[in-house]
Amino acid sequence: ETLARVDVLCVDKTGTITSGQPRVTDILPAEGVTEQELLTHALALEQKSEHPLARAVLDRAAGLTAPEVSDFQALPGNGLTAVLEGKALWGGSAAFTEKRAAVSPDLQAKTEELSRQGKTPLFFGAEDRLLGVIAVADVIKEDSPRAVRELRNMGIRVVMLTGDNRRTAQAIGAQAGVLPEGKEAAIRRLMQRGKVAMVGDGINDAPALTRADTGIAIGAGADVAIDAADVVLMNSSLLDVPAAIRLSRATLRNIHENLFWAFFYNAIGIPLAAGVFIPLGLTLNPMFGAAAMSLSSFCVVSN
Numbered sequence: 001e002t003l004a005r006v007d008v009l010c011v012d013k014t015g016t017i018t019s020g021q022p023r024v025t026d027i028l029p030a031e032g033v034t035e036q037e038l039l040t041h042a043l044a045l046e047q048k049s050e051h052p053l054a055r056a057v058l059d060r061a062a063g064l065t066a067p068e069v070s071d072f073q074a075l076p077g078n079g080l081t082a083v084l085e086g087k088a089l090w091g092g093s094a095a096f097t098e099k100r101a102a103v104s105p106d107l108q109a110k111t112e113e114l115s116r117q118g119k120t121p122l123f124f125g126a127e128d129r130l131l132g133v134i135a136v137a138d139v140i141k142e143d144s145p146r147a148v149r150e151l152r153n154m155g156i157r158v159v160m161l162t163g164d165n166r167r168t169a170q171a172i173g174a175q176a177g178v179l180p181e182g183k184e185a186a187i188r189r190l191m192q193r194g195k196v197a198m199v200g201d202g203i204n205d206a207p208a209l210t211r212a213d214t215g216i217a218i219g220a221g222a223d224v225a226i227d228a229a230d231v232v233l234m235n236s237s238l239l240d241v242p243a244a245i246r247l248s249r250a251t252l253r254n255i256h257e258n259l260f261w262a263f264f265y266n267a268i269g270i271p272l273a274a275g276v277f278i279p280l281g282l283t284l285n286p287m288f289g290a291a292a293m294s295l296s297s298f299c300v301v302s303n
Contacts, residue, residue: 003214003231004248007194009151009241010187010208013162013169014138015201016218016238017176020052022138024060025119028110029132038132040066042124045080045091048072050203050222053120056136076183076204078163079123087126093163097123101130111135115167118175140175147238148177154242161186163204187211199233199241201225216241258300265296 011017029038039057044066046054051074069082069089079092090100094111097103103111103123111121111133119135151158160178162169184207190196191213198205198212201221206228209215217229220236233240269292271277272284284292 001248001252002195003197003216003245004252005195006156006197006214006245008157008159008190008196010159010161010190010196010198010212011148011178011238011241012198012200012202012205012208013160013164013172015052015221015236016199017144017160017178018138018140018172020138020201020220020236022053022056022120022136024056024134025137026114026135027060027132028107028135030107030130031104033131036064038124038134040064041084041089041126041131042091042122042134044069044084045072045082045089045124048082049074049080052138052202053122053136057122057134060134074203076163076207084126089124089126091122091124094121094123097125097130101125101128103130107133112167116171118168118171120164120168138172140172141238143237143239144176147242150239150242151245154245156245159186159190161198161200161208184208184211197245199238200229201236216244254303257303261299261303262296265292265299269293269296 014020027035027038029035039061042057043061043064046057047066048069067084069084072080072082074080079090079096082089114121114135119137122134122136124131124134148158158178160169160173160176161183163183187196187198187208188211195213197214197216198208199216199218200209201218203222203224206224209217209225209228214231215229216231216233217225218236219232219234226232231244233244269289272282273289275283
């Protein structure tokens with residue numbers, strides 16, 4: 001019932017609008033750091049993550065071995081932290097990095113260019129030292145633009161929510177035909193304007209899925225997202241979202257039609273059976289009353 005009345009649909013980017021199967025495109029070690037050292041630290045951190053971007057790093061680091069980290073934490077929409085041999089390891093977005101280490105102007109310029117190309121720069125460091133950047137690219141799903149068009153044709157405003165940086169979000173959003181915003185805070189703000197639904201698949205989507213009036217999880221997503229959602233799409237296609245909304249609206253329409261027929265029958269049948277219309281010469285044989293009751297149920301079930 002809530003989904004049928006949705007005004008705004010918020011959509012996660014990675015794994016929802018995009019395929020969720022990104023690959024590493026660029027490796028930019030910081031000064032004094034080797035490519036293998038950067039990959040080894042990234043592997044140690046990402047091997048405990050369930051985020052789709054982590055899979056790209058693991059694939060690129062295949063053949064390398066990294067020690068086990070402790071105190072691993074995934075910070076929704078920001079990055080990852082862990083402890084390796086007594087040192088604090090971290091990785092995540094540019095905003096996440098600003099609080100932990102300085103980025104050289106040269107490296108900053110290179111990451112901005114990568115973002116303009118629609119790639120996601122992942123910053124990795126240890127303690128207060130930046131080790132480098134690994135850029136990952138994810139391609140948009142073929143059916144995402146069509147799904148966004150269908151939703152707009154249904155009168156629904158579509159917003160892309162991502163923890164990614166603004167340039168990458170804008171590059172992917174332009175392809176899908178949707179504008180980016182923040183996540184859980186954006187859901188709260190949008191809920192002041194009407195019913196809000198959220199579509200996501202990752203751990204970092206769970207707070208937004210819970211906050212929204214209706215949470216919709218992609219079936220191939222993380223277990224936390226599926227548990228937090230009200231609706232689970234068995235396929236990983238964004239086209240199933242407008243289909244689910246159409247199904248909700250059709251179900252609600254059936255409910256209203258059935259309520260009308262039930263009240264229509266009873267509004268006429270009960271006064272007639274009670275003898276209200278006897279002065280007008282109208283009566284109801286109990287046999288016909290039983291038949292009318294069955295016919296009412298038959299109409300509702302058939303509808």
